[in-house]
Amino acid sequence: MNLFEALLRPVLFRLDPERAHALAIEALRCRLVPLPAPPADARLAVTVAGFDLPNPVGMAAGFDKNAVIAGPLLAAGFGFVEIGTVTPRPQSGNPRPRLFRLERDGAIINRMGFNNDGQERVAGRLAARTGPRGIVGVNIGANRDSPDFIADYVAGLERLWDVADYFTANISSPNTPGLRDLQGRAALGELLARLLDRREQLAAGRGRRRPVFVKIAPDLDNRQMDAIAAAVEGTGLDGLIIANTTLSRHGLRPGPHAGEAGGLSGRPLFERSTIVLARMRQRVGSLPLVGVGGIDGARSAIAKLEAGANLIQFYTGMVYRGPALAGAVNRGLVRFMAANAVARVGDLTGRRTGEWASRKLPEEG
Numbered sequence: 117m118n119l120f121e122a123l124l125r126p127v128l129f130r131l132d133p134e135r136a137h138a139l140a141i142e143a144l145r146c147r148l149v150p151l152p153a154p155p156a157d158a159r160l161a162v163t164v165a166g167f168d169l170p171n172p173v174g175m176a177a178g179f180d181k182n183a184v185i186a187g188p189l190l191a192a193g194f195g196f197v198e199i200g201t202v203t204p205r206p207q208s209g210n211p212r213p214r215l216f217r218l219e220r221d222g223a224i225i226n227r228m229g230f231n232n233d234g235q236e237r238v239a240g241r242l243a244a245r246t247g248p249r250g251i252v253g254v255n256i257g258a259n260r261d262s263p264d265f266i267a268d269y270v271a272g273l274e275r276l277w278d279v280a281d282y283f284t285a286n287i288s289s290p291n292t293p294g295l296r297d298l299q300g301r302a303a304l305g306e307l308l309a310r311l312l313d314r315r316e317q318l319a320a321g322r323g324r325r326r327p328v329f330v331k332i333a334p335d336l337d338n339r340q341m342d343a344i345a346a347a348v349e350g351t352g353l354d355g356l357i358i359a360n361t362t363l364s365r366h367g368l369r370p371g372p373h374a375g376e377a378g379g380l381s382g383r384p385l386f387e388r389s390t391i392v393l394a395r396m397r398q399r400v401g402s403l404p405l406v407g408v409g410g411i412d413g414a415r416s417a418i419a420k421l422e423a424g425a426n427l428i429q430f431y432t433g434m435v436y437r438g439p440a441l442a443g444a445v446n447r448g449l450v451r452f453m454a455a456n457a458v459a460r461v462g463d464l465t466g467r468r469t470g471e472w473a474s475r476k477l478p479e480e481g
């Protein structure tokens with residue numbers, strides 16, 4: 117148990133989860149939380165999609181939806197930070213309550229519904245950003261009432277081009293009706309064609325390219341994974357982020373919030389998201405993959421890399437383990453590499469893909 121878990125967590129967990137989140141953002145913004153310096157170890161450095169990152173550990177989307185604390189998160193030891201999801205127009209999201217802690221499972225259920233300040237304000241905040249340099253990507257999405265979801269992703273690219281280091285098209289939130297349909301082969305093909313065409317135009321006009329990733333769900337069967345791999349092949353997409361929250365409730369202990377609607381994240385998502393990651397690795401060759409879902413320490417981070425991830429991200433782990441988790445995961449990675457004569461973190465990627473891919477998802481019996 118670390119200092120956060122012993123002292124701060126009991127206080128925060130007595131508050132309504134959204135209030136606790138707002139307080140945590142404020143504390144990080146004002147740098148009220150003293151954090152040990154992240155390890156600067158050459159073995160952690162990794163180059164993915166043209167970026168030289170100090171370490172492979174990223175902040176997942178949804179924690180800093182409005183780009184308020186990108187700098188403090190980089191200072192806390194994250195190798196890169198993904199802000200958003202940002203939609204073209206501001207959006208208040210679903211009615212509260214919409215965020216639930218499942219403490220015994222180390223999990224969260226959320227149905228936030230893309231509450232965010234909108235592209236305009238987020239662009240202004242990113243443009244005014246000071247503090248440590250580092251890679252800050254923007255996760256883009258569609259307004260719930262949009263008549264053309266794909267146009268909203270294209271608008272995100274256009275409006276945020278100058279302030280984002282990379283983009284993630286989030287087509288896997290379970291909380292915007294119809295969004296996940298973009299994962300079908302034809303719809304994904306159309307999204308990629310329109311988005312990546314626009315990317316090439318913008319890159320040619322502004323003289324700088326931006327990597328584009330697509331974030332997919334963990335609730336995919338093998339045929340759906342085949343369809344995604346086929347739609348992605350040859351498009352110039354820079355990578356996949358695997359995975360968003362799950363609609364599955366497999367393995368949850370009975371409790372007051374286990375039946376809430378929304379996406380489940382945290383420990384119960386680890387196995388499922390890691391299996392899907394490994395199976396996608398088998399389908400996409402060397403395409404960069406970012407592994408997300410249930411990482412709560414160095415062990416689970418190492419497993420994600422071994423299953424096939426080039427980079428990793430977490431969100432729920434930060435809620436349960438606190439802001440020192442990024443540094444702790446990096447220190448754990450260094451210890452593991454030293455003990456196992458691994459020269460660099462990239463050498464862990466895919467060492468156990470076959471093993472993970474052959475595990476069964478709960479619905480496969």
Ligand SMILES: Cc1cc2nc3c(=O)[nH]c(=O)nc-3n(C[C@H](O)[C@H](O)[C@H](O)COP(=O)(O)O)c2cc1C
Nearest residue numbers: 176177178201226359360381382409410430431432
């Ligand atoms: C409260 C909450 C809000 C989230 N919001 C977003 C979001 O806006 N966009 C997105 O792509 N993912 C969002 N996510 C998903 C996370 O980025 C991540 O994919 C997922 O939670 C699994 O990782 P974890 O188990 O480490 O939390 C959200 C997750 C949580 C818990």
